[in-house]
Amino acid sequence: MNTTLRRLSAVVMVMFLALMVSTTYTQFFRAERLNADGRNVRSIFREFNVDRGPIVVAGQPIVESVPVDTPFGFQRVFSGGDADKAQMYAPVTGFFSLVNGSTGVESAENAFLNGQADALWVDRLQNMLTGRKAQGSSVELTIDPAIQQAAWDALGGQRGSIVAVDPKTGAILAMVSKPSFDPNALAVHSTGEAGQAYQDLLNADGDPLINRAIGALYPPGSTFKLVGAAAALESGDYQGDTQISAPHRFTLPGTRTELPNFGDEVCSPTDMMSIHDAMVMSCNTAFASLAVDLGADAMRDQAAKFGFDDVFRVPMRSAVSAFPSAGDAFTPDRLALAGIGQGDVTSTPLQMAMVSAAIANHGTLMQPYLVQTIRDPELEVVQQTQPAKVRDAVSPATASALTQMMVDTVERGTGTAARISGVQVAGKTGTAQTAQGVAPHAWFTAFAPAQDPQIAVAVIVEHGGDATSEATGGRVAAPMARAVIEAALSR
Template sequence: MNTTLRRLASVVMVMFLALMVSTSWVQYVQADKLNNDNRNVRKIYREYGNARGPIVVGDQPVAASTPVDSPFGYQRVYADGDPQRAQMYAPVTGFYSLVNGTTMIERSENSFLNGQADALWVSRLQNLLTGRKTEGSSVELTIDPAVQQAAWDALGDQRGAVVAVEPSTGKILAMVSKPSYDPNVLAVHSTREAGAAYQELLNADGNPMTNRAISTHYPPGSTFKLVDAAAALESGTYQADSSIPAPHRYTLPGTRTELRNFGDEVCSPTDEMSLADALRISCNTAFADLGVQLGGDAIREQAEKFGFGSRFEIPMSSAASNYPAAGDAFTPDRVALSAIGQGDVATTPLQVAMISAAIANGGELMQPYLVQTVRDPSLEVVQDASPRKVRDAVSPSTASALTDMMVGVVRNGTGTAAQIPGVDVAGKSGTAQTAPNTPPHTWFTAFAPAQDPQVAVAVVVENGGTLSNEATGGRVAAPIARAVIQAVLGR
């Protein structure tokens, strides 16, 4: 009898132990997975039943949650429901959707916005003790509303992107991408309407939900000549006034292919010119030859110092810009093409802006960032961003030489359309071929004032914008950059 009871007791103990282990496994080990499962209806009602924190630009919310008479409790509203303003900020804010999830700031700062971040544990404890509902924190961005509006207006109906950065800190002052979309149509509580709107945007021409400023790769064209010039100056072999070959046409090494300048122009009657003049008039043949002389390894090393090959966490993760890896396939002819920003070189507008920003900042590359301050519901600061240096991209002397060379581009080179009376603007144009019989992408990157930089800008306009095949970076993108710089400087 005693043996039977002992066996029964053992079985009962094992059953209780199994129950305790399984319960603990669900409650603790699997808790995060179950809480974050999109099929968890409790999670959806819990999140929507709390006031999600606003996303703030200047002193105005561009995304906020307003109380509604529905089981969800709150409705996410962008730019007070104004479709045009909502589109202007959508590439930055992203969307918060019952059906389609989150993107951009709504995703990267989600734990602060929904009040669940570890840094908010004191606030959550107070809510638990007082019985108050959890509220999200406000996320204040670095975007300057006047600069954002100027960039949006200047880009007009053209496809492309604009990024403006404060060189000394890395603060992103403007980030525009077109075409864009109205996130309000994705934030509705009707799953049918939200799903249909999302599908419509997925199928829309031009990928409006893509933030081109950080996610789209473009051939950089002649803006990449800044990297070549930096590599040349850093090598110690070249100075701004060093004479380099600048033939009318250049035969790519190992091929019979002739490289020509824009419009088949002659860069120099002597087939030679200074490095500074080659940059000023954007001489393709000179930089193709220079690239081969420097070699792919030296150019790649310089590109990586500016940020190529790495992602910028702003806090959204940008696509890493690409310069071809070393190998048998990267032959001298491909090196020559890469030196003029063609071939296999691909970059984002943010990366191009950071090249100019590093030059403007005496050679120091700063970490770009979009979130300045996070405040809890009582407006106490939970997190405040500080400028952070990534690395030295070039020496101060090289940065100074590049600045003077870029000023020459705007004064009497390919970037005269970026001139601002009373302000020295340093810039570089770019016109990038994409495919046969297709208008080129046009670029302009700049910073100003040249000797006291307040802003660095990168502009890309896809397929020539309104000028189509007649487009150049100096004609199409430079005036946009000028408008952004004027907005920062108040001119």
């Protein structure tokens, strides 16, 4: 009998040990995977049955959670349910969806919005001790509603993006991307409706779910001539009045291909002109020739100082603007095209706004950011963004010379459509070819006032918008930048 009991006790002990090991393994080692499993209904209810914090612009919520009579308890509402306003902010806020996940600030600041961030451990402890239902933190953005509205209105029905930043701090004042979408359609608690709305957006013309300001890469066209001019001035071998080659047509090195100027114009009857005048006139042959003379390393290093090849989190991750790396077979003909922002060079609109911002800020490049302050449910500050320097992109002397070039570009060059009475605007146009027989992209980047910059802006209109083949940066994008700058200066 004793032998039987001992055997039974051993079996029971082994079973208890197995249960303990299994439970420990499940609760400790597999917990994270099980919590993240999309089939885990409890995790879905935990995420959606929370009074998620609002996303705030200028003291007003543009996204908030409201109580609803459903198993989830709360419904995410964008811009009070106003579809037009929700679309205006959608590239910034992103969406928060039961079946489609989240994007934008909703995704990047999710831990604060749902109250689970490590910095909120005191609130979580208090909630556990008092039994109080968890609340998320509010996320206050740097967006200025008047500038955002002006950018949205200026872009109209065109496909493209407008980004505006504060040159002194890096704060993003406006971020518009079109076409856009209504996040409210994705936030509904009907999985069928939310799933269909997402599929409709995936199939929609123009990829409305893409935030073109930070998520799309384009050839920057002649706006990139700012980088080439900066590289020349920073080398110490050139001044603004240095004469450089500016032929009617430039034969790409090692080829028989001739590069013309826009409209096959003649930049100079002598085939020579100053860097300053080449910028004002946006002479392709001059900057292609200059890039070859400077060499790939100098061009690449200067582009990198402006932020090309950097990863920026604003807090969403921006696509990486690129200048070809040293490991590429970067032949002189490709370098010449890169000198005018064509070929292998790609940029986000945010990156070109940062180029202008660095020039405006006496050569200092600041870290771009969208989130100003995060507050807990008691409105105590949990996190405050402080302006941060990335690096010195150019010297103050070079920034001053580039500023004068950009001012003259607007006053008497290709950017006259950006002129504002009583205000010196510094700007640079760009018309970027993409493919044979396809209308070019229209670019404009600028800052103002030139001597005390309050705003830097970049505009891109894909394939010239309504102007199609007649599009230029000066004709299409410059007036949009002017409208945004006027809104900023009238605050």
